[in-house]
Amino acid sequence: MRLSCAAYWRMLCRALAAQGWALVRERPHEAGGAGGDSRLPGGPWPRDWSLLWTAALRRTGEAAESLAALDAAARARRTNRGPYDDAPLAPELLGALARHAPAGGPAITVRHLTGHHERGSFAEMLARHGGIDFSHPAAWRETHSYIRWTPAAVRAHGDGFPVAQLFGPMSARQRLAKRIALAPPVMKVLCRFGYDRSLAGGLAAEVRRTPAVVLMHFADESPGLADAFRGGARIADYWLHAASAGLALHPLSVLMQHDAPRRTLQAQLGLSGRLFFISRVGRPRTAFPPAPRSPGAADHRTV
Incomplete structure (x- = not known):
């Protein structure tokens, strides 16, 4: 859930930056940690809400990127669980996806499984677990x-x-x-x-027929809230860049949500730290509808 919140936050920050708002500082609020108290002061929000992240922005008037291009990528970004073309993806494209990362933050490694043998080994793990x-x-x-x-x-x-x-x-x-x-x-x-x-x-x-599987992992075995937010930002940037290139993703979370198969997979692939994202990547053969979204007014509070 923290990764999902962080991915949304990254997309919001990029949309604001595209309209001339610069991020000045950010602060994690990890309950019981050094980040400070996560409880919210009194205000127009539910009593059981707690802070995850706060930030300060400054109006500069200089757009960091094209808002229209970002909007197009965000609308194209969706989960596609259907079959993908089995033609290999260009190494240059995969290299660009792996390098496309926000500045700063913890060490995050992006790895693509493209070889027949390594994708087959991963598929066997998926079939077992x-x-x-x-x-x-x-x-x-x-x-x-x-x-x-x-x-x-x-x-x-x-x-x-x-x-x-x-x-x-x-x-x-x-x-x-x-x-x-x-x-x-x-x-x-x-x-x-x-x-x-x-x-x-x-x-x-389906994994065996997919041209690539992407895995992301932290260098730290016990990532904190700040790490999770950088990881979520990495997922958002990767997915937006992939969508702009006409690629679709299908996250495969089951192998990392359970510790035993996650540790086995990391040992099998020689991945250190903590695995936090796995997905099929490819050019979809069929279009899938976007996921439903509730009205924005129901999910946001203006203070």
């Missing part, structure tokens, strides 16, 4: 609660995963079959017969 989220009842109930099965549900909630975004276009019969199979009580039974392994195997097969 990628079913964890499906076979863990509590984890799957939480994920399932965000699947939106109808356009009306998408409009009503303003968040989550439209079913077409997860599985692409489907007939009414296919949608009903998916809805039954993925219901938590049914999933619990199906996993006893290996359905979770089947789903993980399908995802691993």
Whole structure:
């Protein structure tokens, strides 16, 4: 969640910089840490809110980049879970993506898996461990609660995963079959017969056909809040740059959200520190709809 907040913050800062606002200073607020008290003073916000990050900006009037180009990249930036072209990506493009990083901050390494053998090894790991989220009842109930099965549900909630975004276009019969199979009580039974392994195997097969997998890791094994915010900024910049180049991403979070497979993967690939981002990268063969977003007025408070 901190990485997601940080990615949003990076995009907001770039949008402000494109309109002549310069970032003067930033400060993390880590509860119980050296960053200071994370509690908010009284004001027009919920009592249980806490500070993550504060910043000061100054109006300069000089645009740091094109706002129109940034807006186009942000609109093109979306998760695409469909198949990608298997043609190799140009080394120059991958090199530019790896170098495109915000100045300062902690040491972050970007690595691309492009060789057949290393992508195959990663896919094998995914096939072995990628079913964890499906076979863990509590984890799957939480994920399932965000699947939106109808356009009306998408409009009503303003968040989550439209079913077409997860599985692409489907007939009414296919949608009903998916809805039954993925219901938590049914999933619990199906996993006893290996359905979770089947789903993980399908995802691993897509990885084998994907031209590149990107991994990002901190040099520090125990990153703090400031590290997380720099990492989120790195994700945002990478994704925007990739979108501008016509590439799509499909994050594969399961292997880093569970410590055992994450440590195994890091040892297998020789990655030090802490892995914090994994994604397929490629040119999508099909377009996926953007994720739903609730109205901005519902998520922002003006003080």
